[in-house]
Amino acid sequence: MSFEQFLNMGGYGWYVWPSYALTALVLLINCLSPMLQRKQLLRQLALKQKRGQR
Amino acid sequence: MSWIPTPISRFFHRTSSPPHFYALADRWLPWLTALFLLLLGAGLYGGLYLAPADYQQGDSYRIIYVHVPAAWMSLFIYVLMAVMGAIALVWRMKLAEVMLISSAPIGAGFTFIALVTGSLWGKPMWGTWWVWDARLTSELILLFLYLGVISLYGAIEDKKAAAKAVSILALVGVVNIPIIHYSVEWWNTLHQGPTVTKIDKPSIHVSMLVPLLLMALAFKVYYLIAVLQAAKLELVRREASSQWVKNLLETKS
Numbered sequence: 233m234s235f236e237q238f239l240n241m242g243g244y245g246w247y248v249w250p251s252y253a254l255t256a257l258v259l260l261i262n263c264l265s266p267m268l269q270r271k272q273l274l275r276q277l278a279l280k281q282k283r284g285q286r
Numbered sequence: 287m288s289w290i291p292t293p294i295s296r297f298f299h300r301t302s303s304p305p306h307f308y309a310l311a312d313r314w315l316p317w318l319t320a321l322f323l324l325l326l327g328a329g330l331y332g333g334l335y336l337a338p339a340d341y342q343q344g345d346s347y348r349i350i351y352v353h354v355p356a357a358w359m360s361l362f363i364y365v366l367m368a369v370m371g372a373i374a375l376v377w378r379m380k381l382a383e384v385m386l387i388s389s390a391p392i393g394a395g396f397t398f399i400a401l402v403t404g405s406l407w408g409k410p411m412w413g414t415w416w417v418w419d420a421r422l423t424s425e426l427i428l429l430f431l432y433l434g435v436i437s438l439y440g441a442i443e444d445k446k447a448a449a450k451a452v453s454i455l456a457l458v459g460v461v462n463i464p465i466i467h468y469s470v471e472w473w474n475t476l477h478q479g480p481t482v483t484k485i486d487k488p489s490i491h492v493s494m495l496v497p498l499l500l501m502a503l504a505f506k507v508y509y510l511i512a513v514l515q516a517a518k519l520e521l522v523r524r525e526a527s528s529q530w531v532k533n534l535l536e537t538k539s
Contacts, residue, residue, distance in 0.1 A: 238334075241345040241346070242339055242345035243344070243345075244344060244345050244346035244410055247346055247349065247406045247410050248348050248349055250406055251353065251402075251403040251407070252352060254399060254402055254403065255403065258395040258396075258398060258399050259395065259508060262391055262392050262395045262512050263508075263511060263512045263515055266388075266512075266515040267515050267519075269519050270515075270518055270519040273519070273522055273523065274534070274538065277522075277531065277535055278535045278538065281532065281535055
C-alpha cells in the first residue's frame with residue numbers, strides 16, 4: 233500500500249482524517265489548557281507572595 | 287463512617303487531603319502518559335493499518351476507532367460524575383467535588399467528539415450529517431448536561447454552594463445514560479445496534495475488535511491524565527491561601 237493510498241482511505245479520506253484530527257485537537261486542548269492555566273496561576277501567586285513579604 | 291475499618295478510612299482520608307493528592311498526581315502522571323502513548327500507538331497502528339477494510343463500508347468504518355471509544359467515555363465519565371456528586375453530597379468530601387468539576391470539560395470534549403465524528407461517518411454511510419433520532423438526540427442532550435454542569439459551577443460565586451448544585455444536577459442527569467445506551471433497542475433508529483457489547487457473539491472480527499479495545503483503554507488512561515491535570519489546577523485555585531500551596535510556591539522558586 234502506498235502512502236497516497238493510505239491517505240486516500242478508499243475514497244473516504246475526507247471523512248476519516250478530519251475525525252482523527254478533531255479528536256486529537258479536543259484531547260490536546262483538554263489536557264494542555266489546565267496545565268498552562270495552573271502555571272500562570274502559580275506565577276501570579278508567587279508574585280503576590282513576594283510583594284506581601286516586602 | 288464508623289462502619290468502615292480504620293486503616294481503610296485513614297487511607298481515604300490521607301489520599302483525599304489536597305497536598306497529598308497533588309503530590310500523588312505528580313508521581314503518577316509520567317507513568318500514565320507513557321502508558322497512554324503506548325496504547326494509543328498500538329491502537330492506531332492496528333486500526334488504521336493492520337485491520338482490513340469493512341466489506342460493506344470500505345475504509346470509512348475506521349472512524350469507529352475514535353467514535354466508539356469517545357462515545358463510551360462520554361457515558362462513563364458522566365456516571366463517574368454522578369458517583370462523585372453522591373459522595374460529595376453525603377460525605378462532604380472536598381476531593382469528590384474537585385474531581386466532579388474537573389471531569390466535566392473532559393466529558394463534554396468526548397461527547398463533542400462522538401457527535402462530530404458520528405456526523406462525519408453518517409454523511410457517507412447514511413447520506414446525511416444529522417437525524418433527530420433517539421441515539422443522536424439523547425447524546426446531544428448529554429452534551430448540554432455537561433455544559434450545564436460547567437456553567438452552573440461557574441455561575442455560583444460561593445464554591446461550596448456551587449459544588450452542591452452541580453452534584454445534584456449530575457445525579458439528576460444520570461437518567462439520560464440508560465436512555466442513550468438502550469435508545470438503539472427501544473426506538474427504531476438509523477444508528478446501528480450494539481456490535482461489541484454482545485459478549486457471547488460480537489459481530490465484529492477480532493482484527494477490528496482488538497484495536498478498538500486498545501483505543502478504548504487509551505482513552506480511559508487519557509481521562510486519568512486529563513482529570514489529574516484539571517484537578518491540580520482546581521486544587522490550587524481553591525486553596526490558594528493555604529499553607530501547602532505556599533510551600534509549593536517556595537519549592538518552585
